[in-house]
Amino acid sequence: EAQVTQNPRYLITVTGKKLTVTCSQNMNHEYMSWYRQDPGLGLRQIYYSMNVEVTDKGDVPEGYKVSRKEKRNFPLILESPSPNQTSLYFCASSPAEGLYNEQFFGPGTRLTVL
Amino acid sequence: GEDVEQSLFLSVREGDSSVINCTYTDSSSTYLYWYKQEPGAGLQLLTYIFSNMDMKQDQRLTVLLNKKDKHLSLRIADTQTGDSAIYFCAESNNNDMRFGAGTRLTVKP
Numbered sequence: 001e002a003q004v005t006q007n008p009r010y011l012i013t014v015t016g017k018k019l020t021v022t023c024s025q026n027m028n029h030e031y032m033s034w035y036r037q038d039p040g041l042g043l044r045q046i047y048y049s050m051n052v053e054v055t056d057k058g059d060v061p062e063g064y065k066v067s068r069k070e071k072r073n074f075p076l077i078l079e080s081p082s083p084n085q086t087s088l089y090f091c092a093s094s095p096a097e098g099l100y101n102e103q104f105f106g107p108g109t110r111l112t113v114l
Numbered sequence: 115g116e117d118v119e120q121s122l123f124l125s126v127r128e129g130d131s132s133v134i135n136c137t138y139t140d141s142s143s144t145y146l147y148w149y150k151q152e153p154g155a156g157l158q159l160l161t162y163i164f165s166n167m168d169m170k171q172d173q174r175l176t177v178l179l180n181k182k183d184k185h186l187s188l189r190i191a192d193t194q195t196g197d198s199a200i201y202f203c204a205e206s207n208n209n210d211m212r213f214g215a216g217t218r219l220t221v222k223p
Contacts, residue, residue: 040122040215041215042118042213042214042216043204100145100204101159103211105156105158107156
């Protein structure tokens with residue numbers, strides 16, 4: 001089954017404790033991205049990757065890092081989480097940049113930073 | 115920056131039609147989308163329309179696009195309780211994609 005998986009689905013942590021949210025897709029997609037969803041703001045793109053070892057900032061990259069060492073994985077790293085990063089995070093993938101009509105979303109990771 | 119706006123809430127009775135509206139500002143949009151998000155789930159692409167089209171119909175869903183006014187709407191005919199969800203409007207050009215804040219549709223029996 002074609003899918004995007006994220007782990008963990010739920011996480012409660014404390015300020016400053018480094019964490020990683022994993023994202024994996026099994027569709028051999030080149031393009032992957034991370035979004036955060038906040039009430040009243042919709043989805044905002046954090047980072048995206050057009051292919052292995054190619055990443056770039058989205059609209060709200062501050063406080064986040066990503067890596068793309070393999071095509072299937074695109075982890076989101078919070079080196080020093082802060083309460084304003086409490087949000088619902090979605091990973092997404094598509095065959096290539098611009099093919100948003102073929103974009104798949106993961107189930108989401110709800111992060112709470114105390 | 116470019117914006118996508120939609121009302122936050124809509125409540126309808128089961129069996130009625132629902133119309134969710136969206137406006138956007140990017141005149142270079144190439145595609146416009148409607149996504150559905152059910153509780154605890156990710157976003158599911160419902161339908162999309164190319165910017166040179168006026169209308170697209172898919173079973174109970176009708177998308178209308180007024181490119182001059184930059185207005186997009188999603189009509190759900192014979193709305194069912196299973197249609198209760200958050201509906202996101204989105205637009206893309208060749209470079210990126212922008213989402214609205216989402217409209218929470220509540221269907222009352």
